[in-house]
Amino acid sequence: MEFLKICVLKRNACSMACFWRSHIIQNPSIRKICTTSPRCTVMPAWVIDKYGKNEVLRFTKNMMIPIIHYPNEVIIKVHAASVNPIDVNMRSGYGATALNMKRDPLHIKTKGGEFPLTLGRDVSGVVMECGLDVKYFKPGDEVWAAVPPWKQGTLSEFVVVGGNEVSLKPRSLTHTQAASLPYVALTAWSAINKIGGLDDKNCLGKRILILGASGGVGTFAIQVLKAWNAHVTAVCSQDASELVRKLGADDIIDYRSGNMEEQLSSLELFDFILDNVGGTTETWALKFLKKWSGATYVTLVTPFLLNMDRLGIADGMLQTGVTMGSKALKHFWQGVHYRWAFFMASGSYLDDIAKLVDEGKIQPVIEKTFPFSQVPEAFLKMERGHARGKTVINVI
Template identity: 35%
Template sequence: MDHLLFLAQEHLESAQISVRTFSGRVGQNLSNFKDGSKASFTSLMEKLKSQIIIEKLNEFLQNSKNVWVKFRIVDVYNRCLYFFLTEVTRTHIYFGGMCFVFGTLIGIGMGIRIRNNVVAPQRMRAVVATSYKGLEAINVVEDILAPRIISPDQVLIQVKAAGIDYLDIKICEGYGRVMRNQLNKYNPNDWGELPVILGRDCSGIVVSVGMNVSKVQQGDEVWLAVPVHHQGTLSEYMVVSEKFVALKPPQLTHEGAAALPYNIMKAWDSLVNQAGLGEMSTAGKRVLIHAGVSGIGLVAIQLIRAWGGHVTTTVNSQMLPLAQNLGADDVITYDTNNFEKELLVREKFDVVLNPLGPILNESNLLEICTPGGLVVTAAHTNFPSDSYGYFWGLLFMLYIRIKYYFTNTPWVTGGKLGTLDISGKVLERVAPLVATGQLQAIVDKTYAAQDAEVAFHHITQGEPVGKTVIRFSWSVPIRLNHPRMVVTLAQLGIDISHTSTLCRGKAPIMSVLQNPCTSL
């Protein structure tokens, strides 16, 4: 055994000596190559500097000139023609054509892949519901899987700010879970029933677009809303269909633009789709809007005023100056008056918008309407599919809609089978009103993304004015054009102990309070 160990040690030492010898030779050869290269380069530089090289260059240029003088295009044509007639066969032509076609397709495919694989990280921050236990289910996660474009009509957006809605709290309690599961069953950007990304509207920047997208392009600032079955907007990145997206009006900050879209959709559905109002049909109509300082109420007041209608609204007495500054013709304060009696002594209304649903007495509402008047609501109705399942729930909803059309029930719930119709075309229709200052964004308060849980608790306490917004990145500092464009709620006689921020707009009521937009 000792003899074997001795032999092994002897062979190992021999191998070490061989390796060292080889390494030394390699090092010597590299050193010689380095010295030789340096000498060759030095010699070449000396030759370039010499007159011989210059003379050879002049000779080459002269020969080239002589060849060019003797050049005849006819000779080139004849030689090419002879080559194609004698050397090129059909096989060569077919093979060349196939290579050209395949090369073009490969180039296009690589271009599309490079175009769409820009930017979004693999993981991102998002505000999600991890269960259906209400507010306690809301969490801010840092490593949720980022979405990607999977369809040619989709847009990848970096979210700058997103609004939160009471609907998000209902989603945390299970609202729409059956429909969401069915419609997203084969969506690669959806990872199952939970977690659910919250948020219904947002403002951001287009990062990448699908090959069929024509409305927006990379770098555009956009605003949008998404339906209840869609993954929400409270995330750093999101992918949506082009049909939900519209260019953001430049007059709005990202925070202001995030406060409007979903409320615009609800107000548009109630006023236009259900009540038949619009630019050409509202003049002279009397419209009653309950909860005038709610998100939908603020938008509805401004739309009716812009369309030439007469607006009566009900608000808390603290919000009386705000409602008047928004353009309400008649304001009823429900905490200091018996607003039901106040309504009965007024001229009857053509349309009553009730964002609160059946919490108000339906018979009283009918008493204050004209004979052909309508009572419409923007309250979210429960999905039958959540109780009956997806298939039986759709049949039940269809039955409700048929019953409405045949019985002419005055309580209209609107939408397609109980859902809100979302479209970027609506945002395009109202954008001119934003540009002229007739539609302004009202932000109740802004929160950083990590404080989203606090923001949700905030909207359940008291009566928020307008929309609460979550900010995912800092905006460019705002420079207001004139100091008179900033008016605080305190100057309007409103108690600001529970109210924080109203963001920039063109008209005087856009205010800056505890979290001023100018400090973002």
């Protein structure tokens, strides 16, 4: 009992809290004694117990509160989260083969599989607890993060995030506003900066084409490229044109108003294309790039996870490599670069993005917010498509 008294007195201290929780999970009898109310060990969350349509979403008040397993982790009390297309796809089982390979083996072993699975990638909230190796955050810090798809998500009261995936929340944003940005911002940052090689030093005068400009990734990409002084042409529907113009787009192409290729052919060629649409776009889009000048096409719509779902890990990776290599080589000989980009979780990238936000160069674009009780409605809205920014969930 003396151990329990010490734990209660010290539980707000970062290092002791980590030890206390890990000791409890390894000693069920101590956990039972320590539990004075259900709120000590369980929390509300939206989970799925199988893959399927929207009816598989289940609200529970009895999801186990996450604990720190690794010394570089932090626990965040979620104030706001958001829904991304990846969440709708994961609800239906997309990417499960590859993601299960990446999931924490301790979670898989304990639960006997990935279920119950919590969706949601974005979080803005407050640090509650830190692992022993976490040096840059402390309990009480307001932070934001994007959680990788192979980890338990953010549609819950608490979430565990790697310390290298967390950043201090922009001071100028509320939690609701901040929760709209991390996943789409990091996805766009990966495509534009890490894969595309664009930054604030080399964008002046560059001509950029964004396909699918009115969604979460597109609205962020417009703003960051304009902050870097690029010329941006945005492709969207007419009803989104006012939004993208306010964000800084120089030219707007309405894909519903006629032959889009004809409209683009009247413009100068581009230095960079960001494709958020996929499908048949890459069969014609690359011809609008400047040849033999280092111009680059980057798509965020790839068959990587789908190949592994369909063919298995080994054959799926082989097919993906062959597809990527053949396309890159084909377009290289035609004088342009062809690239795939993926979301990258990174606290340091979020630090750079937060700086742009607090300088007023990036603003959140939120189409609709939902209370925590209406997560299924938020998924249905996302599933209908034609987003004009982000869909945010206020958890508290």
